[in-house]
Amino acid sequence: MGSGIFIAVILNFAVWAFVGMSLGGDALNGKAASGKYFLGGKGRLTEVSRAVYAYSYAHTLVTIASFAGSLGLGLYLEIRGLRRARSQG
Numbered sequence: 001m002g003s004g005i006f007i008a009v010i011l012n013f014a015v016w017a018f019v020g021m022s023l024g025g026d027a028l029n030g031k032a033a034s035g036k037y038f039l040g041g042k043g044r045l046t047e048v049s050r051a052v053y054a055y056s057y058a059h060t061l062v063t064i065a066s067f068a069g070s071l072g073l074g075l076y077l078e079i080r081g082l083r084r085a086r087s088q089g
Helices: 002-023 050-088
Strands: 026-033 036-041 044-048
Touching (some): 002 026, 002 036, 002 050, 026 044, 026 050, 036 050, 044 050
Antiparallel strands (some): 026 036, 036 044
């Protein structure tokens, strides 16, 4: 189970990075002002549609959450394995 989650997290990150590079950044590094939407990356802003901005914002949050969740799951599984090994030996 853990390896499937790890692979999904890595694939999601790869898609996020590819899309971000293709579009010129992500919404968390960009801004929305006066009805205009910008993705930010490497110190530059790229104007995009509201839909692209919303997608980028959501995908960036999902990517951050998936990394945090997989880290937590990995630590949990490691600690559980250590406890089992200690109790058996």
